[in-house]
Every structure is written in C-alpha cells, then in structure tokens.
Amino acid sequence: MAGDRSARTDPDTLSWYEATARQRVTALADPSSVREFLPPTERRMSPHLPLFDLPRAFDDGIVVGEATLDGAPVLIAAQEGRFMGGAFGEIHGAKLVGLLRVALELKPKAVLILFDTGGVRLQEANAGETAIAETMRAIVDVRAAGIPVIGLIGGRAGCYGGGGLIAGTCSRLAVSEGGRISVSGPEVIETNKGAEEFDSRDRALVWRTMGGKHRRLTGGADAFCADTVSAFRRAALDLIGRAPAFDLDTLEAEQARLEDRIARFGDCHDATDVWRRLGVNDPEAVPAMDTDAFDAIVARVGEMDHDAR
Amino acid sequence: MTLAEILTSMFPDGHDVTVQDGLVSGTGPFADGRITLVGIDGDTPLGVDGALRLSRSVLDAIRAGDRAPILVAVDSDSQRMSRRDELLGLNECLAHLAKALLLADRSGHPTIGLIYGHSAAGAFIATALATRVLAALPGANPSVMDLPSVARVTKLPLDKLNDMAKTTPVFAPGLDNMVATGAVHVVLDSEKPLPRQIRDLIADLEPGDVRDRLGAERGGRPAAHDVARAVIDQAGRR
Numbered sequence: 001m002a003g004d005r006s007a008r009t010d011p012d013t014l015s016w017y018e019a020t021a022r023q024r025v026t027a028l029a030d031p032s033s034v035r036e037f038l039p040p041t042e043r044r045m046s047p048h049l050p051l052f053d054l055p056r057a058f059d060d061g062i063v064v065g066e067a068t069l070d071g072a073p074v075l076i077a078a079q080e081g082r083f084m085g086g087a088f089g090e091i092h093g094a095k096l097v098g099l100l101r102v103a104l105e106l107k108p109k110a111v112l113i114l115f116d117t118g119g120v121r122l123q124e125a126n127a128g129e130t131a132i133a134e135t136m137r138a139i140v141d142v143r144a145a146g147i148p149v150i151g152l153i154g155g156r157a158g159c160y161g162g163g164g165l166i167a168g169t170c171s172r173l174a175v176s177e178g179g180r181i182s183v184s185g186p187e188v189i190e191t192n193k194g195a196e197e198f199d200s201r202d203r204a205l206v207w208r209t210m211g212g213k214h215r216r217l218t219g220g221a222d223a224f225c226a227d228t229v230s231a232f233r234r235a236a237l238d239l240i241g242r243a244p245a246f247d248l249d250t251l252e253a254e255q256a257r258l259e260d261r262i263a264r265f266g267d268c269h270d271a272t273d274v275w276r277r278l279g280v281n282d283p284e285a286v287p288a289m290d291t292d293a294f295d296a297i298v299a300r301v302g303e304m305d306h307d308a309r
Numbered sequence: 310m311t312l313a314e315i316l317t318s319m320f321p322d323g324h325d326v327t328v329q330d331g332l333v334s335g336t337g338p339f340a341d342g343r344i345t346l347v348g349i350d351g352d353t354p355l356g357v358d359g360a361l362r363l364s365r366s367v368l369d370a371i372r373a374g375d376r377a378p379i380l381v382a383v384d385s386d387s388q389r390m391s392r393r394d395e396l397l398g399l400n401e402c403l404a405h406l407a408k409a410l411l412l413a414d415r416s417g418h419p420t421i422g423l424i425y426g427h428s429a430a431g432a433f434i435a436t437a438l439a440t441r442v443l444a445a446l447p448g449a450n451p452s453v454m455d456l457p458s459v460a461r462v463t464k465l466p467l468d469k470l471n472d473m474a475k476t477t478p479v480f481a482p483g484l485d486n487m488v489a490t491g492a493v494h495v496v497l498d499s500e501k502p503l504p505r506q507i508r509d510l511i512a513d514l515e516p517g518d519v520r521d522r523l524g525a526e527r528g529g530r531p532a533a534h535d536v537a538r539a540v541i542d543q544a545g546r547r
Contacts, residue, residue, distance in 0.1 A: 037543040038536065047532055048479050052463065064540060075544075090479065094521065094533035098540025106544060120430075122462050125453035125480045127530045129430075130492040130520055133438035136404070137518050140411040159400075165434055168404025183399045183431045184390040191461065192390045209396050220398045248371055251412055254405050255368055258361055262397055266358075271396060309401075 011229040016154040017178040019229065021063045021078035024114055027229040028152075028236070029067035029076065036065035038095060046089050048124045057083045060091035064099040070237055072109035075099050081116035081157030088162060089121040093131020100138035103147055110148045110240040111139075113170065118185065119161015132162035139169045140246060148172065148243030152232050153179035154212070154225065160185045171243035171309065174223040174235035175212035177291075181220060182210040204287065208271040213286055213294060217275055218261060219304040226291040244307040253308035278303075310425050310446050310499050312350045315382060318503040319344075332359050333382060334366040340508060345370040348382035348423075348436070355432035356389030360402040363436070367409040376417040378511055381410065383437045384426025403431050407439035414441045419511045424449045424484075424493070438492060442510050445484055445493045452482030478529040489529025491520040 009019070011027040019027070025034055038044050040058035049056050061083035066075050077096050079086040096113070103111050120128035139149050151167045153159045154176035159167050164183045167173055175181065184192075186200035199205060208214060215221040222239055225231035244250050265274045275283035278301050286297065298304065310318075312333065316326055319337060326335030326346050331353025336343045347366045349355060370379055388399060414420045422437035425446040430453055437443050437451070445451070456474060460467040474481035478489040487493045497506050521537055524530025 037540045044532075044536060044539075048477070051473065051477060052465065066544065090530055090533050091536050094536035095540055097521065097533070098537035099544070101537060102541040102544040105541075120453055122454060122459050123480055125459070126486050126490040126492065127479050127524070127533060129434065129453045130438070130487075130490050130524065130530065131533065133434055133492065134518055134520055136407055136434070136439065137411055140408060140415070144415060162431070162434055164400030165404045165407065165431060168401045169408060181400055182395045183388050183403060184395060189390045189392065189395070191458070197390075198392045209392060214396075215398070218398060220401055246408075246412070248368070248412065248416070251364075251405070251409055252368060252372075254401075254408075255361065255364060258357075258398070258402055258405060262357055262361065265397060266393075268396065269393075274396070 011233060014229045016176060016227050016229055016232055017156055020082065021080035021114065021116065024229060025063050025065065025067070025076050025078045028233050029069055030071065033068040034065055035067070036063060037099070038064065044091050046091055046124065048090065052123045054123065060089055060095070061086055062092045062095050064095045066108070069109070069233070073106070075103050075106065075108045075111045076114065077112070078114035079116040079155070081155045084121055085118035086116040086155065086157040087118050087121035088128035088131050089124040090127035090131065092121070093128055093135065097131060097134045097138055100135065100142055103142045104145055108147065110150055111142055112236055113149065113151050113166070114155070115151055115153045115159040115163055115167060116155025116157045117159060117161070117163035118157050119163050129162065132166060135166050136169045139166065143171055143246035148240050150174070150236055150239050150243070152236060153181060153221070154227060154232065155179070158182070158210070172239035173221040174225050174232060174239060175215055175221040176225045176227045176231070177212050178227060179212040180206065180210040181215050207287060214271045214274070216298060217278060217301065217304060219257065219306055222305070224291065224294060224298065244309055250308060253306070257306055257308040312382065312384065312425070315423070315425060315503065330359065332362050334363070339378065339504060342375065343377050345377055345379045346382060347379065349385035349432065352384060352386050352427050354386035354389035355403070355435065356391065356394045357397045357399050357402040360406045360435060364406040364409040367406070367413055370418065371413050371416050378419040378421060379410070379413055380421050380423055380507065381436050381440050382423045382425060383428045385428045385432040385436065387429040388431030399431070403435035406435045410439040419514060421507060421510055424451055426450065427452070429453060441514060442494050443492065444510060445488070445496050446499050447496060449484050450482070451484060451487045451493065455482060486529060489524070489527045491523030491527060491530055494523065
C-alpha cells in the first residue's frame with residue numbers, strides 16, 4: 001500500500017505529529033507487513049460531502065488494515081487529521097467499526113487506533129455520532145474477548161469530541177506532547193461560554209488543560225512518548241503487554257479513581273494547581289520539559305499508573 | 310411526555326426514583342421484578358460529577374446481580390462545556406458511564422434508552438447511545454449540534470442549511486433523522502402504557518449492534534453497513 005517515500009521513512013526520526021496517517025502506519029508496523037482494507041484505490045468516498053461542495057478523499061480520511069508488530073498480528077486504524085480534521089463521517093466511522101468487528105474473528109494480539117480527530121464531521125453529524133457509539137460498543141466487545149485496544153494520540157488534530165470518548169473506552173492510551181485529549185474543544189467552549197471561560201487563542205492554556213503531559217500526570221494516559229514513530233511503537237508494545245481486563249472490577253476501580261480525582265482536584269482552576277498538588281515542585285516548568293525530564297517527574301510522582309480503565 | 314408522566318405510566322403502583330440536580334436514579338416494579346432507572350432530566354448538561362453519579366448507579370445495579378433491566382431516560386443538554394470539566398478529564402468520565410452501561414448489557418441487564426426531550430453530543434453518546442436499544446417518545450429532539458452552530462463551523466449560510474436539512478437526514482438535527490440513521494431504533498406511542506411497550510422491546514432484543522443495518526434499511530445512512538461488511542470481508546481474505 002505504501003509509496004516509496006513513506007516506505008523509506010525512518011521511525012526513529014519521523015515526527016508522529018508531522019507524519020500522515022499512512023506514514024504512521026507504515027513506520028509503526030514491521031517493515032512491509034501492512035495490508036490495508038478498502039485502500040484508496042477502491043475509492044470509498046463520502047456520499048455526503050458533495051452536497052456541501054466539499055472535496056472528498058479516496059479513503060475518507062482513515063486507514064484500516066492488518067500488520068505485524070514484533071512479529072505478532074495486529075489490526076490498525078489511523079485517522080488522517082489533514083482531511084476534514086480527521087472527523088468521523090459515515091464511511092470513516094464504518095471502516096473503524098468494521099475493523100473492530102472483524103477483530104472478534106481474527107483474534108489479533110491487539111487493535112491499535114491512531115487517533116487524529118476533531119470528533120464528529122458536522123456535514124454528516126448523525127452518521128458520525130452513531131458510528132462513534134457503534135465504535136465504543138465494538139471496542140467493549142473486543143476488550144471483553146481479551147484483545148487489548150490501544151489508543152495512540154499525538155496528531156495535529158488531537159483527539160476531541162467523540163474521539164475523546166472512544167479514547168476513554170480503550171484499554172490503554174499513549175500520548176505525546178502534541179496529543180490533546182478532550183471532549184469540548186477550546187473553540188467550542190469559547191463559542192458557547194465565552195472567552196472568560198476558555199480563551200481558545202491562549203495556546204499554552206490549551207496544552208496545559210488538554211495536552212499529553214496533563215493527561216499523563218493525572219492518569220488519563222498510560223504512557224508519554226517523544227514525538228517519534230519509534231517512541232509510539234515502543235509504547236504500544238509495552239501497553240499491549242499490560243492491558244486491563246474489561247469487567248466489573250476494572251470499572252469499579254475506574255469509578256474510584258475518577259471520584260478520587262474529582263475529590264482531590266475538583267477545586268483547581270488551572271492544570272498547574274493540579275500538578276502542584278500532585279507534588280510536582282515546579283509546575284510552571286512542566287510545559288517546557290523535554291521527555292526525559294518529564295519522565296523523571298512521572299517516576300517521582302509515581303501514582304498515575306493504574307489498571308482502572 | 311414529561312419525566313413525571315413517564316414515571317406515572319411506568320410505575321402506577323409507585324417507585325423510589327428521585328431527581329437531584331437533573332440526575333435521575335431509582336427503581337420501580339416492572340414485570341415480575343424491578344427495573345432500574347437512571348437518566349438526565351430538564352435539559353441538564355452532563356459534566357464529570359453527574360457522569361460519575363450515574364455510573365455509580367449503573368455499577369450498583371450490576372453488582373446486585375439480578376439482571377434487572379436498566380432504563381436510561383434522557384432529556385439532557387450536551388456535555389457540560391467548561392474548563393473545569395475538561396481539566397478533570399470529562400472524556401474519561403463520559404466514557405466510563407458508557408462503559409458501565411455496555412458492561413451492564415453484557416452482564417445480562419437489558420439496557421433500554423428512552424429519549425423524551427433533548428440530548429446532544431457527548432451526553433447523548435454516554436447515555437442513550439450506549440444502550441442496547443434506544444426508543445424515543447414523540448416530540449423528542451436528539452441532535453449532534455444545532456443548525457446555527459453548524460453554520461458557524463461549516464461557514465455555510467443558515468438559510469442554505471435549513472433548506473438542506475429538509476432533504477438530508479445525515480446531518481440535520483431532529484428525531485426523524487436519528488431514526489433514519491438507525492441510532493434510534495423505535496418511536497413509542499405515548500398514548501399507550503409504557504411498561505408493555507418496554508417489555509416488548511426487551512422481548513425482541515436482537516444480538517449484536519443492528520444500528521448500521523437499520524440505517525441502511527431506512528436510508529438515513531446508506532453506506533455504513535456495506536462498508537463495515539466490506540472491511541470484514543477483505544480482512545478475512547488472505
């Protein structure tokens with residue numbers, strides 16, 4: 001499936017944030033192991049975008065396929081944040097749903113979802129919303145069958161709206177500095193509640209509140225990666241090996257974990273208040289820290305690892 | 310129908326359902342046993358606190374182990390849009406509520422959504438759309454986003470969107486459109502007692518997720534079922 005250029009991309013240097021969905025998949029998986037389903041040559045395009053005079057993509061902004069990772073079979077979906085902000089349209093969502101459903105038959109070692117999405121594609125809002133609900137049900141079915149579903153988040157569109165809910169349904173999440181996980185996006189909050197509630201132009205506020213470091217420090221993600229494909233690959237392999245079961249005990253533990261978070265940090269105004277309360281000595285320095293320095297903080301605070309997801 | 314009317318119809322002999330801060334929870338007699346009710350009333354937005362209170366009720370119902378049905382009654386706003394909610398991980402809390410409902414279904418509790426007012430976006434996904442079968446009452450108004458907001462985001466004139474909404478179910482707000490996409494399985498009759506209608510829904514529960522098939526049959530989501538099927542077919546072909 002891959003062109004020569006993406007086949008040659010070096011996972012150690014390829015920026016996850018800058019890469020396309022297909023480059024991420026190709027460089028993440030074992031060399032030459034990817035087989036894409038409904039590839040662009042089949043031209044499964046949105047039947048709805050022409051009504052809005054909008055251009056379409058041959059893959060509707062998502063790559064789905066199978067590959068191997070360290071020799072083990074995996075299923076992979078990767079959203080393309082450059083097309084319609086990686087948003088869930090009818091075809092886009094159905095490709096992901098189909099991939100998750102077939103996981104029950106193929107029983108791969110894991111399903112990897114490379115999120116890069118603003119949420120529902122508003123031009124196909126009802127189809128996108130329903131597809132998100134179908135995706136969450138399908139993830140639960142896959143997890144209950146003992147197959148880990150791992151989310152990797154570090155793309156330019158982040159992981160917003162229904163994408164955030166899907167991420168919260170996964171077994172494990174890896175996130176990079178560039179990955180943002182949230183339901184309402186900054187612009188949505190500002191439009192509805194005003195700039196006093198959330199100033200979407202304050203990019204530092206966006207990263208502090210929704211970015212990968214805050215999610216990792218508060219247990220919203222299970223691994224923090226440098227912005228390279230290799231880092232995400234290592235994280236994926238590690239997380240596959242320690243995915244929590246999907247059962248009542250896990251959800252009871254998650255209930256307690258989230259209740260505890262709100263009890264401890266519910267009166268915090270800013271992420272730096274949360275980090276200070278977690279025991280981070282110099283919370284103002286966290287946003288500028290490199291991965292090694294941040295890893296050291298994570299190791300020292302040491303309470304964000306859990307099986308409660 | 311209002312929540313009070315729903316409760317009267319569902320539980321003519323009484324119930325212990327309470328509403329606090331727009332969050333509904335409790336139980337009442339149903340068929341030969343009881344039914345658990347959780348939900349959101351009064352167009353209330355769903356934030357981190359509310360989501361965890363509802364999920365607590367659902368997990369308690371699972372823990373009880375009686376496999377009683379769970380009715381998720383919804384007249385909500387969208388997710389609560391605030392800096393605090395996102396700071397505290399609203400995505401995890403909403404997903405947790407959805408997972409609790411999906412686990413209940415897997416654990417033998419029939420889960421039935423009942424949308425009787427508004428609902429939108431993340432609140433809709435975390436509640437009604439996480440049930441096995443979603444019923445609506447006439448007058449319900451589910452949506453993803455209202456048209457003025459869609460106009461802002463898509464940069465299309467509102468007049469044009471209003472025109473398109475009349476013929477294009479895939480993006481327009483409203484119950485008919487959510488029925489057409491298969492998200493809402495059935496519209497109930499508010500003139501008839503609800504318990505019998507809910508019982509029939511439970512008796513007719515189909516295995517698996519039938520929403521994409523319904524969307525294809527009803528024409529509101531013409532391609533999704535075929536596309537999901539095609540992925541499965543190609544994946545199985547080695």
